[in-house]
Amino acid sequence: MEVLGLLINGFVIAFEPLNLALIVAGVVVGLFIGAMPGLGSVNGVAILLPMTFLVPPTSAVIFLAAIYYGAMYGGAISSIMLGIPGASTAVATTFDGRPLALKGQADKALVAAAAASFVGGSISVVLFTLFALPLAGVALAFGPPETFALMVLAFATFIGLGGDDIPKTLFSILIGLVFSTVGLDIISGEPRLIFGGLTGFYHGINFLVLAIGIYGIGEMLWTIEISQGEVLMSKATVSFRRILSNLRDLKGNIKTMIMGSFLGYFVGILPAAGATPGSLMAYGVAKTMSKNPETYGKGNIDGVVAPEAANNAASTGSMLPMLTLGIPGSPTTAILLGGMVIWGLEPGPLVFTDHPDFVWGLIASLYAANLFALLINIGFIPAFIWVLKMPFTILAPIIFVLCVVGGYVPTQSMHDVWLMLIFGVVGYFMRKLDYPMAPMVLAIVLGPLAEPAMRQSLIGSQGDVMIFFERPISGTIMVIALFLIVLPLIKNMRKRRKRNAANGPN
Amino acid sequence: MNKFTSKILSAAVALSVGLGFTAAVVKEAAAWEPKKPVEFVIMAGKGGGADRLARFIQGIIEKNGLASKPFVPINKGGGSGAEALRYLKDRAGDPHVIMATLNSYYTTPLRNPDIGVDIAEFTPITRLAEDTFQLWVTTDSGITTVDEYVAAVKAAGPGNWKMGGTGKGQEDSLVTAMLEKKFDIKVTYVPYKGGGTVAKELIGKHIDSTVNNPSEQAGFWEAGKSRPLASFTPKGKLQGRFGDIPTFEELGYGSDMVYYMQRSVIAPAGIGEDVQAYYVGVFEKVYKSAEWQEYLTNKGLIPGWLTGSALTEYFLTEREAHRQMLQAAGEID
DSSP: OHHHHHHHHHHHHHTSHHHHHHHHHHHHHHHHHHHSTTOOHHHHHHHHGGGGGGSOHHHHHHHHHHHHHHHHHHHHHHHHHTSSOSSGGGHHHHHHHHHHHHTTOHHHHHHHHHHHHHHHHHHHHHHHHHHHHHHHHHHHHOOHHHHHHHHHHHHHHHHTTOOSOHHHHHHHHHHHHHHHHOEEOTTTOOEESOTTTOGGGGGOOOHHHHHIIIIIIHHHHHHHHHHTTSOOOOOOOOOHHHHHHHHHHGGGGHHHHHHHHHHHHHHHHSTTTOHHHHHHHHHHHHHHHOSOGGGTTSOOTHHHHHHHHHHHHHHHHTHHHHHHHSOOSSHHHHHHHHHHHHTTOOOSTTHHHHOHHHHHHHHHHHHHHHHHHHHHHHHHHHHHHHHHTSOHHHHHHHHHHHHHHHHHTTTOOHHHHHHHHHHHHHHHHHHHTTOOSHHHHHHHHHHHHHHHHHHHHHHHTTTOTTHHHHSHHHHHHHHHHHHHHHHHHHHHHHHHHHHHHHHTTO | OOHHHHHHHHHHHHHHHHHHHHHHHHHHHSOOOOSSOEEEEESSOTTSHHHHHHHHHHHHHHHTTOSSSOEEEEEOOTTTTHHHHHHHHHTTTOTTEEEEEOTHHHHHHHHOGGGOOOGGGSEEEEEEEEEOOEEEEEGGGOOOSHHHHHHHHHHHOTTTSEEEESSTTSHHHHHHHHHHHHHTOOOEEEEOSOHHHHHHHHHTTSSSEEOOOHHHHHHHHHTTSEEEEEESSOTTOOOHHHHTSOBTTTTTSOTTOOOOEEEEEEEOTTOOHHHHHHHHHHHHHHHHSHHHHHHHHHTTEEEEEEEHHHHHHHHHHHHHHHHHHHHHTTSOO
């Protein structure tokens, strides 16, 4: 058990007083940065990178990893409380987290998010410890056809077995895909769908703008409508005993947590994917696996648990391609990578053998950051609930301001703010007409990954579509995906036949 | 008012005027400084040579305290850098944006006149180095020489050999075109978002060869997974371990198999001279730092400090050279 020895050594490093203090500080900072709409772990890590030159490299990366982890926890907070995705990784948490909060179960959702994050973090760190090097091989085996197959599978989970109206889901996915093609073509560099040259569209549609618009603004408009001028107040209450009983209630969600963790970790290690697609896919799979998928989007606790477990697991996973291949799996790890170079650590296949102290110190600190993030997060829940108790007449303007700020910050252009407001109105109408919105968000996140992967595959195969089926990994994934798409059709047909049979004798 | 008070009053007035004047002078003489974090745009995806370089520079600036505000790298790699170019154009007059360039700085506006970018309008800051290119294959391929490589490509049949690279019409595709012409071979060119991904795709055997920059393959080369066959540089220009790779010229394929990637920094149009001077100052310190000098040798770059009108001239000459290359490749009219 050479790994175990190295890990114990890593723990000794992580629990040095300076490193421990940095973990706690990093988690707290990350929690708040993650909870602020528009600011995510990327911003946190970027802003605080210079500070890390004051401490040794290992401590520096421990600090940044703690921020990263803290932000993953924090992102869920504003998603649940205000319905505004706190960070791109927490968009999927909004789907069910917000409805739970409206039902007066915000504390339940927050506890579930924290616990799922902890489980996701723990499982992924164990996987990282045991299978880091073989899994680096998996990341290598994933070429464009495999990536495309995985994306098709993700879409399939949203179409298949969804319980939603299938044509409406398809419409939602397709419109999201159209949005994802706006901007400059990745392969040829030609501008597409830029509305006669509106410069803001050259940069494409930032998916956070869409998500904040649809969920933040759209949700606010919806709440105003259903409250009909009455002053709405959330009935949330909280006590230590309630938190404990909430934790006990989560026993039934363990399966989803474990699924989300494995899936998130796996998606996280694929270069270019990262925690956002991971969490959305986990949501889709949880819904597919569920016995009553129709409750998703209306406040199902599994809908919070799956993406939260997945985004934490993915954040650990994305450290793997960064360390072993020098390719960051997420925007945040890209910044960590820059830090590593200046600390004099060359990422690549040799980093595990050349800098064992650094790698294992980092892994052990992930364990520690995870534990502290859980404790600190649960400790803050009463404070968050207190915010929710404000009357909606006060809360609505706050949500509006946070949405505008969140829409402006990522690109710092007013174009995106206007776009966000338009999406907000569209989101309100989609909701009124009962169109599922999650598939659209999924499409705008995965579209930019799926499209180049498909085109690269087809360029390589000289236009032969069989490339997606001939290769063992992509072939297997494709078959599962197609099965998931066809299954609901068969189910529907069977249902109709049954109904006909029942009606027949009369 | 008695004499005494008026004296004090006039002294006070004189003093305050004097102070005010000095303050004004100091204010005028004080060089421009950024008032908020500087956006350091990278016109390529994450993990590629340009990206690593920009993040490394950011690190040097922060580690040595060369700037009062942080330089925050932002990747805008879409459309072979068209996204970044358009972004810089839209930020005209904004002193808080700079951009790390590569050769798509010339080729992308030439290939996409639609984006409405003329690089002559941008403000030049500095050229820091010229990056180099090598021909890479996996160790498992068993190919050790350029001759074996050409034979393998020909044996695979036209179009069956996959060459990975960055966007169409970008450096990697131009270098590939040079190879095809020289050796009369035909490969299928697969574009990816960044050189880092290209390097990884080679190791994962999704493509058969690449023309990566040294920094992109260095880690895999050290680990014994990839192998450079020849360098697209003139004899004796590269130092260190990359100097040991034979050049195409040394191998007897002529001196025309040379291609560089400029590593420069530019700013949007319409920024003041004081702002330009500030950035030149910062990058001069970066250039002279021990870290930078070491990086040049370790990563196979050729030093090349250039600034002011000489840099503008260099850009325009290179743009013309690239126009001809693109025309020869049939990419533009």
